[in-house]
Amino acid sequence: MHENTEITLKRDVAAIQIPSGTSITLPQGTVVVITQSLGGSYTVASREGLSRIGEADADALGLEKADDGSMRLKREPVTPELLADASGREKLVWEKLKTCFDPEIPVNIVDLGLIYDCVVSPLADESGLKAEVKMTLTAPGCGMGPSIAADAEGKILSIPGITEANVALVWDPPWNQSMISDAGKMKLGIM
Secondary structure: OOOOOEEEOOOOEEEEEOOOOOEEEEOOOOEEEEEEEEOOEEEEEEOOEEEEEOHHHHHHHOEEEOOOOOEEEOOOOOOHHHHHOHHHHHHHHHHHHOOOEOOOOOOEOOOOOOEEEEEEEEOOOOOOEEEEEEEOOOOOOOOOHHHHHHHHHHHHHOOOOEEEEEEEEOOOOOOOHHHOOHHHHHHHOOO
8 A cells, every 4th residue: 555655754764775685774864765565574675775674674664564464654633634635735746746657647636727626635544635636648558547546646645744645547629739837848848
């Protein structure tokens, strides 16, 4: 459940670089993405490349043991103030989405014009906030859609207070180049 989620390390943590096996320390504040969790260890991607973190250091990833014995992300308590701040969280979702990219295009999915809608609202049981995003792709046949949507969901779930995220792929209206922001057009050299 926490795979493909962007996490900021809570403390310095010992890790093993993959594939070299070299011991390193990832400093507190490093942004990582858990790419795999098997056998009690966590493979993370960061600017330093791939590394493995042991189960004993799961707290550095913000993970805690759930009642069923599984590991899950620690969440800050959902307060009435947090629930009332849905519009503030929506702004944070847009910012997080700007860190998601189609691997074939060097422009984030917001500036590409792939995000059609974003709504953040309290869950019915008031246990947190839900982000619902409508996203398209540059072409309906693009095989990267599920991967980009999963990346977006993981990054959205890293926002405190958001406990549920749904990124739906939609095709109406069809995407076209006029939807690219000016910043995106400049990056692509099509101004």
